[in-house]
Amino acid sequence: MKDVASAAGVALKTVSRVVNGEPGVHPATADRVRAAIDRLGYSRNESARVLRRGRTATIGLVIEDVADPFYAGLSRAVESVAAAHGCLLLSGSSSEDAERERELVLTFCARRVDGLIVVPAGEDHSYLRPELDAGTPAVFVDRPPGPGIDVDTVLADNAGGAALATRHLVAHGHSRIAFLGDEPSIFTAARRLHGFRTALGHLYDERLVCMRSPALDTVRAALDRMLALDRPPTAVFTGNGRLTVTALRALAGRRGPAVVGFDDFELSDLLGVTVVAQDPARMGRVAAELLFRRLSGDTGPAEHPVLPVGLVPRGSGELPP
Amino acid sequence: MKDVASAAGVALKTVSRVVNGEPGVHPATADRVRAAIDRLGYSRNESARVLRRGRTATIGLVIEDVADPFYAGLSRAVESVAAAHGCLLLSGSSSEDAERERELVLTFCARRVDGLIVVPAGEDHSYLRPELDAGTPAVFVDRPPGPGIDVDTVLADNAGGAALATRHLVAHGHSRIAFLGDEPSIFTAARRLHGFRTALGHLYDERLVCMRSPALDTVRAALDRMLALDRPPTAVFTGNGRLTVTALRALAGRRGPAVVGFDDFELSDLLGVTVVAQDPARMGRVAAELLFRRLSGDTGPAEHPVLPVGLVPRGSGELPP
DNA sequence: GCAGTGCCGGACAACGTTGTCAAAGCACTG
DNA sequence: CAGTGCTTTGACAACGTTGTCCGGCACTGC
Numbered sequence: 001m002k003d004v005a006s007a008a009g010v011a012l013k014t015v016s017r018v019v020n021g022e023p024g025v026h027p028a029t030a031d032r033v034r035a036a037i038d039r040l041g042y043s044r045n046e047s048a049r050v051l052r053r054g055r056t057a058t059i060g061l062v063i064e065d066v067a068d069p070f071y072a073g074l075s076r077a078v079e080s081v082a083a084a085h086g087c088l089l090l091s092g093s094s095s096e097d098a099e100r101e102r103e104l105v106l107t108f109c110a111r112r113v114d115g116l117i118v119v120p121a122g123e124d125h126s127y128l129r130p131e132l133d134a135g136t137p138a139v140f141v142d143r144p145p146g147p148g149i150d151v152d153t154v155l156a157d158n159a160g161g162a163a164l165a166t167r168h169l170v171a172h173g174h175s176r177i178a179f180l181g182d183e184p185s186i187f188t189a190a191r192r193l194h195g196f197r198t199a200l201g202h203l204y205d206e207r208l209v210c211m212r213s214p215a216l217d218t219v220r221a222a223l224d225r226m227l228a229l230d231r232p233p234t235a236v237f238t239g240n241g242r243l244t245v246t247a248l249r250a251l252a253g254r255r256g257p258a259v260v261g262f263d264d265f266e267l268s269d270l271l272g273v274t275v276v277a278q279d280p281a282r283m284g285r286v287a288a289e290l291l292f293r294r295l296s297g298d299t300g301p302a303e304h305p306v307l308p309v310g311l312v313p314r315g316s317g318e319l320p321p
Numbered sequence: 322m323k324d325v326a327s328a329a330g331v332a333l334k335t336v337s338r339v340v341n342g343e344p345g346v347h348p349a350t351a352d353r354v355r356a357a358i359d360r361l362g363y364s365r366n367e368s369a370r371v372l373r374r375g376r377t378a379t380i381g382l383v384i385e386d387v388a389d390p391f392y393a394g395l396s397r398a399v400e401s402v403a404a405a406h407g408c409l410l411l412s413g414s415s416s417e418d419a420e421r422e423r424e425l426v427l428t429f430c431a432r433r434v435d436g437l438i439v440v441p442a443g444e445d446h447s448y449l450r451p452e453l454d455a456g457t458p459a460v461f462v463d464r465p466p467g468p469g470i471d472v473d474t475v476l477a478d479n480a481g482g483a484a485l486a487t488r489h490l491v492a493h494g495h496s497r498i499a500f501l502g503d504e505p506s507i508f509t510a511a512r513r514l515h516g517f518r519t520a521l522g523h524l525y526d527e528r529l530v531c532m533r534s535p536a537l538d539t540v541r542a543a544l545d546r547m548l549a550l551d552r553p554p555t556a557v558f559t560g561n562g563r564l565t566v567t568a569l570r571a572l573a574g575r576r577g578p579a580v581v582g583f584d585d586f587e588l589s590d591l592l593g594v595t596v597v598a599q600d601p602a603r604m605g606r607v608a609a610e611l612l613f614r615r616l617s618g619d620t621g622p623a624e625h626p627v628l629p630v631g632l633v634p635r636g637s638g639e640l641p642p
Numbered sequence: 643g644c645a646g647t648g649c650c651g652g653a654c655a656a657c658g659t660t661g662t663c664a665a666a667g668c669a670c671t672g
Numbered sequence: 673c674a675g676t677g678c679t680t681t682g683a684c685a686a687c688g689t690t691g692t693c694c695g696g697c698a699c700t701g702c
Binding site for chain 4: 322323333334337338340341365366367368369370371372373374
C-alpha cells in the first residue's frame, strides 16, 4: 500500500480510501491510485485489515465428517449463506472425536472467526464459555451442547420422526421390528431410539435393538443374531443414513426383513426404501441464518428451532399380503 | 497479552515467549504467566500473529460442490493432510462458475493462504499469475489450468478409464453404445468422450452421444431419443457419477440399456452397476501432499501425476446370453 | 572483591491496515 | 478581499503480535 501510495504520489490513507471505496476522493486521484494498483499488482492484506477492524468475515464450521452426504449437504448450505453475507468458511471434521472438536473450535476462535456452527461430538462444552462470554456467537446443529451452555440450537424432530416410521411399520402389520442405531452416546441416536421405543409400546423387545457405530461386520452380526431368534424381526428400522446403507448391504441377496431408514440417501428411490427424510440443507441454512442474525446484533434469548422430518413411503415397509 | 503481562508482573515479550514455548524463561516466571493466562482466559490473536510472521497456516480449497460425493471425499482427504501439517482449510464451492472460482481464489489470496488447491471451473487462469509469482503455490486437481499457467496438476486417467469401460462393453458383445457426458467444456467430460470414441473406433455413432449437464429431464429426453432410433443402444456409458445416477433414475422401471458409469457411487454394488472407479480421497491426498512439499521449499519443475482408475465389473455391462 | 560468562527479562520497532483528526485547497458570499 | 463552509488530502496512532537488541543479574573462577 505504501508502494502504491508513493507510485501514485498520494498518501497512504488516500490509497486506503480508494481501496475501500470510501467517499471524498477526487475521481482523478482515485484513477491515478487505481492505475498504480494495477501496475504494481497490489492486493489488500486481509490479515492486517482483520487485525485493525476486528471482524474476520469468516465463520467456523465443525462437523462430523464432510464425506458423509448429510454433513456435506449441510456444509454446502452453510457456505451459501455465508457467501451471501460475504463471509468465508473455515471448516473441519471432528470424526466424532470430542478432543478434535474442542481443538478445532478453539483454533477457530484463536483465528477470531466471527461465529461458529458446531455439530458437537463431545458432551462437555465448558471450554466454549470464555469464547461465548467474549461475544463469539455459536449455533449448535443436529445435536445440543453439553449442560450449562445455553446457545442457539437447530435440531430435527428425531423422536417424532422415529415414531412416524415405527407407526408406519406397525400400521402395515409389522409387530416384530428391529432397531439398529448408532452409539447411544450420540444424541440423535438416543432420541431416535426413544421415539422408536415409545411408538412401539408393548411390542418393544430389547433383543431387537442394537446400538453400535455402522460397520458392516457389526451390522451383519447383529442382524444374523436377530434373525436367528424364535420370532425374528420382519422389519428393521435403521437409525441413520449410514446404517441404512450398511444394513441394505448386509442383507443383500437374501430374503430378509424390510428396511426402513432414518435419513434419505442417494438412490433410495430406486431401491424402493421407505425413509424418514430430514433436510440437511435446510438445517444448515437455518443455522447459518440464525448465526448471521446474532452477528448483526440480535441478542434475544437462545432459540431452539426444531425442524420437521417427513415420512417418504416407498413400499419397503409394507408387508406382502 | 498486555493484560496478562501486567497481571503476571512481567513484560509483554515474556508472555509471548511463554505462549510460544520459547526457551529462556525461568520456570517459575513461566508458571506465573500461565496462571495469569488461565485466569484471564487469554488466547493468542492469530490474526496479529499472521500479520507479523507472514504465514497463515491455512490453505484454500476451491472445488465444484461440496455436496457432490466425489468432491466431498476429496475435501476430506485434503483436510486430513492439512490437519497433519497443522493447517486449517478455507474452502469454497465454485458451482462450475468461472467467475465465482476466480473470486474465491483471489479472496483466499487476499487472506494470504499459504497455498491453494483448485478444481478449476474456468478456462483462463491468468488472474493467478501475480499470486504464483508472489510465491503462493497452487495445485490444480481433476482438471488442468488454462494455457500459460504451469503449475502442479493431479489428474485421473480419464481417457484410459473411459476406454477401459468401452472395451469391456464391446468385449461383452455390445456394438451400439451410447455416451452421456457432461458439458464438453468440462475437461474430464471431453477426455472421457475422447477415450470412449477412440476405443469404440468404427462403432462410434454421433447420434448416440449427448453432452449436457446432468438434469433428469435432459437425460431422460436424450435417452428417449436414442432408444427410438432404428438401432437403439444396448448399453449406456455415463461420463460421471451424477450422470450415472440420473440415467439410472431415468431408466428406472423400464427395460432399457445396461448402464456402466465413470465414477463409483454409493450403493453401486447393490445395484450391480459396473463402474470405472477413481479414488477421490487419493486424489485429494496426492494433491495436498504435493502442495505441502512445495510449501516446505521444493522448487522443482511442475509435476503432473496421473492417477490410475480401475474397472469394477458388476455385471451391468454383460449382454444376456 | 573483581572480571568474565550466561541467562533472563524488557524496550522498541515493525508487520499492513484503518479510524481520528487536522490542515490545505477551493468556491462562494457579503 | 476577508470570512465561511465544503471537499479533498494527509499525519499519526492503534490493532496484537514477534524479532532484535541490549541491560541487569547471578554465578563462576581467580
